[in-house]
Amino acid sequence: MAGGRRCFNKAMSDIFTDEEMAAGMDSAKAANSFNHKTFFAKVGLNSKSKEQLAKMFGILDLDKSGFIEVDELRRFLQNFKSGARDLNDREIKEFLKAGDTDGDGKIGVDEFRVLLET
Numbered sequence: 001m002a003g004g005r006r007c008f009n010k011a012m013s014d015i016f017t018d019e020e021m022a023a024g025m026d027s028a029k030a031a032n033s034f035n036h037k038t039f040f041a042k043v044g045l046n047s048k049s050k051e052q053l054a055k056m057f058g059i060l061d062l063d064k065s066g067f068i069e070v071d072e073l074r075r076f077l078q079n080f081k082s083g084a085r086d087l088n089d090r091e092i093k094e095f096l097k098a099g100d101t102d103g104d105g106k107i108g109v110d111e112f113r114v115l116l117e118t
C-alpha cells in the first residue's frame with residue numbers, strides 16, 4: 001500500500017477513468033442530488049467487469065466488514081474524490097432503500113451486485 005493518504009482514491013482510479021469519476025461527481029454535487037442509478041450510469045459502471053465491481057465493493061467497505069454500513073454510505077463520494085461532501089441522511093436512506101433488500105440496515109456484497117444490475 002503506497003502512501004496511505006490517497007490509497008482509496010488510487011484504488012477507485014484503477015477502476016474508473018478521471019472523466020468517469022468527474023462525471024459521477026458532477027451529477028451529485030448539490031445536496032439531495034445524489035441518485036445511485038444516475039451516479040452509476042455516469043461513471044460507466046455497466047462497462048466494468050465483475051472483478052472490477054467486486055474491487056469497488058471492497059473499496060467502499062472501508063472497515064472490511066463485508067458490508068457497506070451507513071457510515072460508509074455517508075462517505076461514498078469521498079472514495080471518488082477526496083474532500084467530496086458527505087451524503088446526507090435523506091440520500092443515505094434512499095440508497096439503503098434501493099440496496100438493502102433484507103432490511104438489516106447495511107448493504108452486503110450480494111445486495112450490492114443486485115443494486116448495480118437493477
Ligand SMILES: [Ca+2]
Pocket residue numbers: 061062063064065066067068069072
Ligand atoms: Ca463495512
